[in-house]
Amino acid sequence: MNLPPLRAVQYFEVVARLQSFSKAALELHVTQSAVSHQVRLLEEHLDLTLFERQGRMFSLSNVGEGFYEEISTALGAISNASRTIKSGRKGKVRLAVYSSLAVKWLIPRLESFKQQYPHIELTLNMVADDVTFNEHIADCFISVIPPKKGYISTSLYQERLVPACGKSLWQQIKHISLNDIINQQLLLSTQYFDVGENQHTDWLRWCASAGIPLASDAKFSHFSHVLFTAEAAKFNLGIMLIDTMLMESISSADNLIQIDEHELVTGDSYYFVYKENQAKNTDIQALEHWLLAQCVI
DSSP states (O other), rough: OOOOHHHHHHHHHHHHHHHHHHHHOOOOOHHHHHHHHHHHHHHHHHHHOOOOOOOTTTEOOHHHHHHHHHHHHHHHHHHEEEEHHHHSSEEEEEEEHHHHHIIIIIIIHHHHHHHOOTTEEEEEEOOOOOOOTTTOOOSSESSSSSOSSEEEEEEEEEEEEEEEEEEHHHHHHHSSOOHHTTTSSSEEEESSSSGGGGHHHHHHHHHHTOOOOOOOOOOOEEEEEHHHHHHHHTTSSSSSSEHHHHHOOGGGGGEEEEEOOEEEEEEEEEEEEGGGGGGHHHHHHHHHHHHHHOOOO
């Protein structure tokens, strides 16, 4: 068996994943020169150039990219096997998921999962909008931007946005026209608007699809997270656009009322994502099937 230096392979994987020698050194708890030395050893062993270097800038070569895809899968399998042996039993699954989806949708349903699959220990890792796909973070992910290579992505549901507000505000506006309702304070979160001129895109798109003009002087309040936006709406600070999956999960105790039945299909979908080398992992398959069942609305 003609194996390359395995430490060099490990160091290369970290550099390729993080796109940084300095960050790789921090993760591996070694010096940057040690990382560079191991990468050079691997290139010499393979007699190939894995990185294209231009001064301080570098990127994976075509050969390096292909090699990374192959060895990351193999290292992931070794990591999973080691974790299984170390734990002494199977049934541990780590899921990375957006915080808003976890808090308002997934966690309230987890009792059902535990009853159905008591042998699976599910650990949640909350992530930001840009998910980093690697086994150091989780075994599987929920993401709106699935990776193109080396992963299996199953569509869970398509995002649809509806307007909602708190009960007290709803009592004040429920008898006025939708045109007047849209002139109330409108709430935005970073998950539902872009920066710059297009920051109100979803409200503009929702109004256009509902046949309602959005005034040029419409009043907006911005929040850095959808959970903050939902709390603001709950306490009658304005009207938000909220994903129907989240809206369905919010109980009457949360004090949110859906204002109108019209939905904006944003074009974004949520995917359950895991490595191709995990395709036969029965615990991940069980989680996938359970999530799909929860997304039937």
